Amino acid sequence: MKRENRILIHAPNLSTPGGKQTYFSSLLDHFESDIEFFFYGSQDEKETKLRVLIRLFKDYWNFYRLLRNYDYSLVHLNPSLNVKSFFRDSIFAAICTLTKTKMIVFWHGWQWAFERKTVRNMLIWFRMTYGKADSMLVLAKEFGDQLKVYGYCKPVYQVTTVADPMFFDLESKYENRTVDKFKSKSLTFLFLSRIEKVKGIYEVLESFELLKKEYATITLKVAGTGGELKAVQKYIEDKELQGVELLGWITGEEKIKAFSESDVYLLPSYGEGLPCSVLEAMAAGLPVITTEVGGIKDFFKDEVMGYLVKMKDPVDLSDKIRRIIDSPDNIGTMGRYNIEYARKRFTPQNVGSELERIYTETIKD
Structure with a gap:
């Protein structure tokens, strides 16, 4: 028998690193609907190409069987607009359409370079798959505006x-x-993200190297894992950078400790949806230095919450960090403001309640 608001969320395994995993892990205890998860993707970091293909076909088949055998009110898909996620998850969207299951598509990431080179030339495929969604969620106004350009007319x-x-x-x-x-x-700066070039890790390291010559007692914590981790370790060793601590992937008390021991959060990323780490830094009372990308540009108040910096510009990043160091009173002012702002907008209760309201509207339409 069909239960009211029975939702199937399609997501990576919540025990693995990533923004989507952090998002749903935070909301788990705040759902009132009947929530189930379909976990896709590798449970092992090392896979051959053959194993990847076999796993993909198994995921598609298991997803299809699940939708055929159980009556879900709604399926919640979580793609990103990048080459890997866009094509992989479009098949899951097609399966929802094939089984006549309502779906909501939540675009977590949005790479404009991929969008310009690929998606605009594949609008027929987009409309046949994601375009069948009953509603969509975006993290930035500009993403929603672009969906309208594609011809998507639903909410x-x-x-x-x-x-x-x-x-x-x-x-x-x-x-x-x-x-x-x-x-x-004697400030401590924190970079917590996937360790990838596009997250701005090298701009952080270059700025820190420059500023360390002026402010000998500053330190930097780097938390996360990713494809550039070994290269970053080598960079630190080759440059003989002192005061840099690599924490790896951290959760729970280790994560709390990293934020509590830090004074300023850095994320000079090349592109984002709306990173949980920025919101967590604000909730922890840290001023934030970041780039004007994705959903950040829709709410971030420059010189109030921290500072916005130019993308791929370690000199500008250094200048903004210097402003923080040389204006110590601003750290407390910005930090207190960020705590209050986060408590009003970014709690799991508020976010979960809004998401379930959208679920209900989508199911009823």
Whole structure:
């Protein structure tokens, strides 16, 4: 028998690193609907091409059988607009259409270079797969505007990602803290993301190398894993950078500790949807230095929440970091503002409630 609002969420395994995993892990305890997950993708980092193909066919077949055998109110797909996700997940969208199952598509990432080179030349395929969705979710206004250009006429909702609930249980780092540490210019900077070139990791390292000559006591924490991790380790060794700590992929108390021990969050990314790490940094009371990309540009207040920097520009990044170091009073002012802003908009309760409201509207339409 069909239960009211029975939702199947198609997502990567929540025990693996990634923004989608962080998003759904944070919302798990805040759903009122009957939620089930279909986990796709590798459970092992090392796969041959043959194993990848076999796994893909198994995922498609298992997904098809699931939709044929169970009556779901809605399937929630979570693609990104990049070469791997766009084509892989379009087949899952086609299966939803084949089985006459309602679907909502949540675009988590959006690579404009891929969109210009590929998607615009494949609009027929887009319309045959994702274009059949009953509604779509986006993290930035510009993504929704582009969907309309594609000819998508059904509801498009702009939503936000979420900060891990553990950040809202933290005592404000400014309650019993003076600005003495900030005035001493012994600041700790945090970069937490996938370790990839497109996330701006090399701009962070170049800026840190430059500023370390001026401010000997600053330190940098780098958290995450990814394809550039070994190259980043080599870069640090070759440059003999002092004061850089590589934390690897961290969760739970380790993650809380990294944010609590840091003073400023850095993410000079080349492109984003709306990274959970930025919201978590705000919830933890850190000023944020980031680029004006994706959903960040729709809410971020430059010189209030932190600073916006030019993409692929380590000099501009250095200048903004220098402004933070040389204006210690601003750290507390920005940090307190970010805590209040995050509590009003990025809690799992608020984000989960809005998502379920959209589920209900999509199912009823």
